[in-house]
Amino acid sequence: MSDCCKAPGESKRQEDQLLCQQCGYKGQPVDRTTIDALLKPESLSQVNGSQYAFCETPSCPVVYYAADGTQLKKEQVRVRVGLKETEDPVPACYCFGVTERMIHEDIQGTGRSSASARIRAEVKEGNCRCEVENPSGRCCLGEVRQAEKRAAAERTGRDQAVARSRGKEIEDAAICQDSGPDRVY
Numbered sequence: 562m563s564d565c566c567k568a569p570g571e572s573k574r575q576e577d578q579l580l581c582q583q584c585g586y587k588g589q590p591v592d593r594t595t596i597d598a599l600l601k602p603e604s605l606s607q608v609n610g611s612q613y614a615f616c617e618t619p620s621c622p623v624v625y626y627a628a629d630g631t632q633l634k635k636e637q638v639r640v641r642v643g644l645k646e647t648e649d650p651v652p653a654c655y656c657f658g659v660t661e662r663m664i665h666e667d668i669q670g671t672g673r674s675s676a677s678a679r680i681r682a683e684v685k686e687g688n689c690r691c692e693v694e695n696p697s698g699r700c701c702l703g704e705v706r707q708a709e710k711r712a713a714a715e716r717t718g719r720d721q722a723v724a725r726s727r728g729k730e731i732e733d734a735a736i737c738q739d740s741g742p743d744r745v746y
């Protein structure tokens with residue numbers, strides 16, 4: 562198994578905690594291997610020796626940045642960066658091609674999603690390649706589980722809405738019955 566799926570290190574060095582010059586938030590340090598694998602070839606020449614970070618701000622167009630001011634934006638990356646996209650396809654897992662929509666449809670349809678279990682099994686087999694497939698360079702399992710939770714919460718919300726409208730129908734029916742024997746149905 563590659564070490565991309567191990568728990569993140571305890572303490573990050575101070576110089577690793579650089580802020581994105583575009584949005585001002587602190588990104589996550591990312592390996593040069595990840596950047597080299599995911600940048601479009603024409604942007605590779607912009608990458609130099611500095612420490613890079615991955616910007617996790619959904620609305621920020623910058624994907625990678627370095628302390629020296631280098632910024633690499635969404636359009637310079639080969640893949641769609643899931644956390645910065647709101648329109649389909651929004652990748653959730655890069656190694657095994659799972660999208661937010663697939664998880665959503667699974668849960669809306671059957672109430673469950675097999676995505677995280679399937680990915681966990683693949684990871685166990687050593688088949689994940691997050692450091693060269695996922696723009697964050699990290700394991701997608703956490704993100705996939707979040708997506709499953711969001712979809713499940715949405716489904717519960719929908720079920721509650723259905724239950725509420727059923728409750729309303731029963732109330733309506735009761736009102737109709739109260740409206741007297743003359744009423745023709």
Ligand SMILES: [Zn+2]
Nearest residue numbers: 581584616621
């Ligand atoms: Zn940013």
